Amino acid sequence: MSSESSKKRKPKVIRSDGAPAEGKRNRSDTEQKCLSPLAMILRPPQLCGTEGKYYSEEAEVDLRDPGRDYELYKYTCQELQRLMAEIQDLKSRGGKDVAIEIEERRIQSCVHFMTLKKLNRLAHIRLKKGRDQTHEAKQKVDAYHLQLQNLLYEVMHLQKEITKCLEFKSKHEEIDLVSLEEFYKEAPPDISKAEVTMGDPHQQTLARLDWELEQRKRLAEKYRECLSNKEKILKEIEVKKEYLSSLQPRLNSIMQASLPVQEYLFMPFDQAHKQYETARHLPPPLYVLFVQATAYGQACDKTLSVAIEGSVDEAKALFKPPEDSQDDESDSDAEEEQTTKRRRPTLGVQLDDKRKEMLKRHPLSVMLDLKCKDDSVLHLTFYYLMNLNIMTVKAKVTTAMELITPISAGDLLSPDSVLSCLYPGDHGKKTPNPANQYQFDKVGILTLSDYVLELGHPYLWVQKLGGLHFPKEQPQQTVIADHSLSASHMETTMKLLKTRVQSRLALHKQFASLEHGIVPVTSDCQYLFPAKVVSRLVKWVTVAHEDYMELHFTKDIVDAGLAGDTNLYYMALIERGTAKLQAAVVLNPGYSSIPPVFQLCLNWKGEKTNSNDDNIRAMEGEVNVCYKELCGPWPSHQLLTNQLQRLCVLLDVYLETESHDDSVEGPKEFPQEKMCLRLFRGPSRMKPFKYNHPQGFFSHR
């Protein structure tokens, strides 16, 4: 290869060196002289003849036949081989004339080499030419190919356009046209043009569309007419409304003007009317209460007055959008979920708000004022808790005269306890609606009793007055305000309320003197006691429920379930000489229908209680069980004081009849002053505790 390339370069150098074509020709001329006949074949005759001026191998190539060149090449190679072999032969023979012959042969082989070179160049040129031709042909083919592609694309595009056109949908197809028969029947002939359109569906469709347009235009016209009509009517209504509203103030002024006349004629027509107007906004239970209480007041009890308090506007506002409130509820539920997720620290505040919402009162409340004989008034305010569906009451007692409040009477008239246990067991600290417990669980209220001071007490009788009846067994039953229930309880409850207030007021007065050590005995109860009573009440104080429970001599009462926390507890101390009688008193809120219960402890010659002295037990029995004879005239407000006075008498009897101890010198501490038939009786050696009135002696029961 390297030899080939060096061979190739050499002619080029020569060519570039001998750039002038003349030199070349010259050389070839000189060469021609020394060319062998064979070498002459190489030179094409035409070249020399036609282009005499310069020699171009490129042109020569076209003229020469490659086949012949190939023959030439073969022949030259053979000649070279022969010459080489002869030279080698001559050299190996060696001789004097050999050198000349070798020289000759070397010249011949040089010629052949030249021929080979020439042939090589020609071959190169041919190759180049062939390449150029091939390239040219390829470019042509490429251009054709591109053209073909363009054409194909154009064809495809056109096909697409065609399909698009084929698929086009006209808008009129969506329009719901009247049916064909209807069209021909109704459309005027100038539109339908039956003769043209019958055969041509295109024309037919156009005609139908025309008809449609025509019809729509007509309807639009009609619509506009209706609108203007409506406008006119609205205006008329407006005018009439204005007229009506201008009527209202005029009527009002007439009403105002008539007021003095009403007053003059003692017809509180307007006032009552107003109240009824307000009453319409009361929630059902309060409305029932209002109606029944008013009715009862008018029919049976003139001392009962009924009024409605609170803001009517708020109540109205409550009732206007009932749907909205429901939405609010569901919203707030969703909100609650979100907030619990998002804001944990404010959970407490949220719960607080929910609690407040749950315990919300209706803005209106009903006031009942119950006047007692001595001009003291019981004010009852009834509220309705909307979300709990229960009613509560707040009570207040006002008296005609200013009362000096004894210390021990603190709880007697307090709003918290004055109405406690009006009916047995009705302490008003638990909600009467069983469904409420579930609601409380949601917002974390343990019992209603924590809120009772603020909300009022939900006594059972209050629910009944409001016509609310809560069955014990079915917490889900719907609760409907019922007039008959309210009516059936109105009278008894009102009477109970009056009795309660009177007995509390009576107690209030009695306590004042009890605290000063005086047991007030009214003249109509005087016959129950002997004229001379030596034992004296020295102390009368309240005690706490817990303290009462802890006293050692009250266990029996506690065990018997008579010491509930709704009761009031007192301690009395009765003295005579060295003997001190402690009496622990349970005052049931239902006083005076339920008697106070006494437990005694005597400190005299040792401590004596019902467990170690039968007579102390008997004394307790005398005041607790035989209380009915101590009640005095109805309504037995004197019971407590009579019981205390009776205790003083019993203590006298106990002390005076105590058997004298023979072994002890000196006079008895308590000489017997009472007249007794016998000192002891029966197996348990009872003392004569029974007082016989006109005769004034004591006997056994």
Next chain:
Amino acid sequence: MERAVPLAVPLGQTEVFQALQRLHMTIFSQSVSPCGKFLAAGNNYGQIAIFSLSSALSSEAKEEILHFSLAHDGPVYSMVSTDRHLLSAGDGEVKAWLWAEMLKKGCKELWRRQPPYRTSLEVPEINALLLVPKENSLILAGGDCQLHTMDLETGTFTRVLRGHTDYIHCLALRERSPEVLSGGEDGAVRLWDLRTAKEVQTIEVYKHEECSRPHNGRWIGCLATDSDWMVCGGGPALTLWHLRSSTPTTIFPIRAPQKHVTFYQDLILSAGQGRCVNQWQLSGELKAQVPGSSPGLLSLSLNQQPAAPECKVLTAAGNSCRVDVFTNLGYRAFSLSF
């Protein structure tokens, strides 16, 4: 033992009254029916309740009280049972009831008798009844300081035994000879011969220094006898006496006045102030003290009817509405309640 849980519910008027009545109830007397299956108990309100011992003692322990009725105006201080009748007494009258009818509701008394009292401002009570089976008679004693004998056949009062200076608390019959012992508020135990209707012996207990307790008084509250022996208690100490020699042999060391005493086999059972039933040896040793449910006991009853061996129990009642039942002498099994 069975402390009732205080009721949380405040009570109404009638409930409060009933609770108070029960609280201040005293059961004075008990008597077992001749069949041994029923127990009658009388209280200070004049009510008599009939309890079924057999059903209370059965395995189901069902309904104990059969029914109770208002029998007397005053307290029922004493009751005894004959083979057909229940005799009850209290406010000066003795009433007879048929046991067979007592178990039904609305039972009426069979008869009622009042001993001939010397007129007085108040009717004296009858504190003790005693049956004398041999002559089929009943001895009544109480507020008028006399013993009245009544013939149960005819219902007439045959004898009056006078001698006590204060009212009589208790009676006891000496089974061999027709003699009756009586103890009273005057502090004397008197022995009466029924044939001659005369007082044969008087023991003034309070005069014996060993047993006298002047701060408690003289009264003899309980009495029991067994052949030549007699035990009595009350204001003076509980003492065992030998009757023939009229000497106190054993003084039982108990401070509280005793209200009921009885011989049981070789033991003496006594009860009084205090919760316990005391069991004494004759020598004076305290064998046992069995606590009951009442703060003070007034009567003991031993059901020894041969007809109902399964109901052989000791019952004790006193200052409460409960009758304690002791199935053996060792402990209180349960209480029957009014």
